[in-house]
Amino acid sequence: MLLFLAARVLSAVGNLVALAIFSRMAGPVTYGEYLLIFAWTSIVYGFSTQWMRFAFFGVYRREAAGDYIASFGVLLSIALVGVAGVLSGLWVVGIAGPEFLVAVFILLVSMAGYEALLEISRTRLKAGTVAVLMLLRAGLVIAFGAAALTMTGSAVSLAFAVALAHAGAAIPGIMAIRDVRLVPSRHAMRSLVVYGWPLLISFGVMAVGQSVDRLLLAHFGGPGALGPYGVVADFLRQAFMVVGESIAMALVTVAKQHANSGERDDADRVLRHAFNACMATATFGAVFFLVFGDVVVRLLVGEAFYEPTRTQIPLFAIAFGFMTMRNFYFAQVIYFSSASHLELVVSLIFVATSALLATLLVPWEGAMGAAIALMSAHILACVIFVILGRRYYRMPVDKTGLVVISLLALATLVADIAIEQFITAPMAALAAKALVFAALGGVAILRFDLLHLSRPRKGRA
Incomplete structure (x- = not known):
């Protein structure tokens, strides 16, 4: 787990560096145009190949590794050929321009290939390979993206550079x-x-x-409005995902192995x-x-991106x-039961909520308004997964952890309010807040042995 976490942290740092560099080099409008390309790529990826990663993890058997890896590759190739046909049709009927569609397709192919190979190595517990893949991708994205913006300064060239980085990292x-x-x-x-x-749907x-929040914001406010919103949202999302993905990559993988072997008590302990x-x-x-x-946001992306999103x-x-709670814990129930359809049900609720509120x-x-829609949809999706998922497999909830960690986090917020009232010097107040956060966060880490994620102690888990 520590190797996964270290690589994921360094990769996330690289992603944040890339975000800071690209946003400052491109500016709100150009970066907003790139985010629009990436948003459509994400939608096409979701409807075409993303499901294969999770299906591979769900059905993989070590004794038939070659069969599953090769079959994964065949399905991926078929899906990408189909996407090429659909995008070509959109070009022919004039729904979108060729430059935009080619950028979406190239980005899709490179991302799908990279993510497939990452998933294969993760499922096979090749921690070293996973670490190299993540770190190489982060480094190449920075290098190629900065070069593209320096030479052309366009959103499409940035998309091509990111695609090339994924291909190289694979x-x-x-x-x-x-x-x-x-x-x-x-x-x-x-x-x-x-x-x-x-999962495909x-x-x-x-x-x-x-x-949908980004697409509507770009429609009503233009790329200039989307740029700051997308940069700050991506920064915060990345910060949460760095640890969440590491937990899923290590602990949930180990729990699934226990479950596959019929060791329910050990699986629940790890969970x-x-x-x-x-x-x-x-x-x-x-x-x-x-x-x-x-x-943090002001330091990372500057006033041009911070002020509109404050x-x-x-x-x-x-x-x-x-x-984080939905994606990296409660949604993992699909790997421990015949409940992959739950992802579809919750996704439909999520998109309906997000689309309705955003509209x-x-x-x-x-x-x-876009931020309110996004927040509301995530809250509802998490709650629904908690309720429905327990009908198929009761993902363990440590009641002590739930209460104690929540109270420690709440105490940190209360301390922040008190510090604001009693310490007027900005730097002194910031230092006091950091000290309180580190102290109470440290209590949570020590109390629940969170630095021993790879082999949780039986008495603590």
Whole structure:
């Protein structure tokens, strides 16, 4: 777990550096145009290939590794050919221009290939390969993206540069499967499709839900309004995902192996530890941005991006706290039961909520309305997954962890309010807040043994 976490942290730092560099080099309008390309790429990815990653993890068997890896590759290729046909049709009928569609497709192909190879290495517990893939991608994105903006300064060139970075970063993943005899099988392909078809629709729907706020904001406010909103939202989301993905990549993977072997008690022990880790990430992550968000965002992206989004930072913090609990804990129930259709149900609820609220609020409230829609959809989706998921597999909830971690996070917020009232010197107040946050966060880490994620102690988990 520590290798996963270290690589993910360094990769996330690279992503944040890239975000800071690209936003400052491109400016709100150009970066907003790039975010629009990326939003449509995410939607196409959700409706075409994203489900395969999760299906592979769900049905993979070590004794038939070559069958499943090869079948994964065949399905991925078929899907990408189909996407190429659909995008070509959109070009022919004039719905979108060729430059935009080519940028979307190239970005899709590179991202899908990279994510597939990352998932294969993750599922096979190749921690070293996963670390190299993540770090190489982060480094190449910075290098190629900065070069593209320096030479042309256009959103399309930035998209091509990011695509090239993903392609380059995928090479170690290809090398890692050279020792596997790759032979697709009908059984493996059928297993992937049967397990994953509900995810195909649900991930596409979820991608629409996660992008509808941006699409409507770009429609009503233009790329200049989307740029700051997207930059700040992406920054906060990335910060939450860095730890959440590490928890899922290690703890949930180990729990799934126990479950596959019929070791339910061991699986639940690891899952309780994962719950506490996700709970700490969600609550203290939200508190961090509620307390320090203004300072951090201003330093990272500058006034041009900070000022338009100042009032939205608390909403993003709450939204992505709930996203962490949903995506990286409660939604993992699909890997422990025959409940992959739950992802579709919750995704439909998410997109309906997000689309309805964004449609009502964005024309009048602009970016603030988009943020409210996003937050509301994430809260509802998390709650629905908690309720429905327990009908299929009771994902353990450590009640002690739930109460204690929540109280520690709340105490941090109360201390922040008190410091604001009694310490008037800005730097002294900031130092006091940081000290309180570190102290109470440290209590949570020590109390629930959160630094031993790879092998949670039986007495603590």
